[in-house]
Each structure stands twice: as structure tokens, then as C-alpha cells.
Amino acid sequence: MDFFGAETEEQFVEAISGQVYDSVQDCFCTECGYYFGEGEPDLRGITCPECGKPAVEALEEILISGL
Numbered sequence: 020m021d022f023f024g025a026e027t028e029e030q031f032v033e034a035i036s037g038q039v040y041d042s043v044q045d046c047f048c049t050e051c052g053y054y055f056g057e058g059e060p061d062l063r064g065i066t067c068p069e070c071g072k073p074a075v076e077a078l079e080e081i082l083i084s085g086l
């Protein structure tokens with residue numbers, strides 16, 4: 020095993036699942052809490068289908084902005 024610098028199968032699986040996790044994030048509306056689904060980690064400013072405000076952000080963006 021020499022992928023992603025992993026020395027054991029466990030580290031390899033961890034590296035892979037880490038990449039998968041980084042590619043999509045759960046996205047929520049910061050106004051009404053509507054669960055938008057999965058999207059790009061830097062997704063933000065998407066119009067919420069529930070309340071109509073451009074407040075849908077990826078979880079990572081929400082955590083960064085401290086809401």
C-alpha cells in the first residue's frame with residue numbers, strides 16, 4: 020500500500036473517505052434551516068426553495084462565518 024502515503028489499509032481508507040467528504044458538503048438555508056442537500060464546500064448565496072432568500076450555504080461556509 021503506497022497510495023496517499025498510507026502505510027496501512029486503515030490509513031488508506033481514511034485518506035479515501037476524507038477526499039470523498041471534502042468533495043461535497045451538506046448545505047442548509049441560514050434563514051429557515053431548510054436542508055438543501057449536498058453541494059460544493061464553497062457553495063453559498065443559493066436561493067432557498069423554502070423561504071426564497073439567497074441564504075443557502077454549505078456547512079463549511081456556515082461554520083466559517085460563525086452562524
Ligand SMILES: [Zn+2]
Binds near residue numbers: 049053067068071
Ligand atoms: Zn430558507
